[in-house]
Amino acid sequence: MTESVDDRQDRIDGEAAAWVIRQGGAPLTIEEQCAFAAWRAVSSDHEEAFRRASSLWSDLDVGTRQKQVTRRRQIGTGVALGVACIAVLAMQGDGGWLNLDRWRADYTTATGEIRTVSLPDGSTAQLDSHTALAIHYGTAERRIVLIDGDAWFKVAPLGATEHRPFVVEASHGTSTALGTQYMVERDSAGVRTTVTEHRVRVVTRTPDGLTHSVVVAEGQSVRYSRDGALDTPQAAPVDAMTAWRSGQLVFDNEPLSEVIARLNRYQRGRIMLMGARLRDRRVSGVFSCSDIDGAVSSITRQFALRSVSVAGLATIIY
Incomplete structure (x- = not known):
């Protein structure tokens, strides 16, 4: 880009x-x-x-x-x-991004923290670094609002004692379980839903009031923008995308700019690239969520680059 x-x-x-x-x-x-x-x-x-x-x-x-x-x-x-x-x-003591909506969350994780929580219906949610969820369970549905970050859900299925659909709301869309396991990620560009088991129905609403809907199959993901524009589902490297659940970040030939954006979720301060020529360098590797400094060192060695830390607030790669 x-x-x-x-x-x-x-x-x-x-x-x-x-x-x-x-x-x-x-x-x-x-x-x-x-x-x-x-x-x-x-x-x-x-x-x-x-x-x-x-x-x-x-x-x-x-x-x-x-x-x-x-x-x-x-x-x-x-x-x-x-x-x-x-x-x-x-x-910010947390070192994360300021989001006043996090004050209305029922569950949050700090920068670098990965946490699993039990929900009132027996479902579980695993929260990635700097994530916030609000729980809105009612008589008609089990609604989760993803305020910030990424979360993976294992849904208690519908049955004799549970008739309410399980819905994750994020930005201008919802992801409703038609199975039991899926992940929803929210970033500055929009939302991505990835299905790890069975299926999920994703519905969005655009500013002009139009509704768009698609069913995402197991092993697929789909993105929608902040204004509700819905893409076509695509096959997804599910194991790599959910590797954070076991404390790893996996990249396969991805642009350095996107890798840096991901690494920034797991540490205080910011990593910045100096020079547009670096943004499109392709990165492959497996890094630990708890050792972002090690990831930066590995990347700089791979491309013969240098880095400098600025008062603990920023790391500049050049």
Whole structure:
């Protein structure tokens, strides 16, 4: 995927903000000094972003709230968002992404935590890192709301004592069990349902009020976007996709940008790629959910890259 102009600028602004914050801590090591010099030398855009981020950080450090708002407007939202995102990460004890909806969850997991919970009907849910579920069981249905993250469900089947369908709601769609085992994943782009046993009916609703429905078979997955647009079910590498349940992350020839996005779910701070040329490198490997630093080391060795950690808030791969 080609990096858009806006995405490129956001990335550079975020990297600049990370370097500014890092320089406010302990003195840079020789390796960090070299990495910083290499980053600034990439282009004049990097140099200019660092200058703006330095100016903004100075204002944030000593100015009043009104001065901060005025300054942000003057220099543009890109750098402000970069600094704000790093600051939010620093303030969160969990080290995860700020999602106020998590306050209404019945079950949550912290960053790096994988947890299995028993539901009121005898079903079980295994929650991936930084996941949140809300339980809404009634007389007509057993509804689970996936607020954030990924969860795998083993559903207590319908029978003489259980007549209510089991439904997982996420964004503008639902996944209703026609069997017993499936996984639902929610990210910034949308939702993916993967069936590990029997079948699941996925239904979405688009902003224009139209409803779309598909039955997903065992060994398949289907995605729908945040606006309810539903894709066609595809065969899925189920074992690899559910490997997190046993504490592993499995990648088979996947873009480095997607691998990094996945690794970011399992640790405090953020991993960032420096340079659009790295995004499409293909990665294959098996990594431990509990050793993300080891995964980064393995990836950097594989591609002869380097990495530098910025004050525990970010790791930059270049």
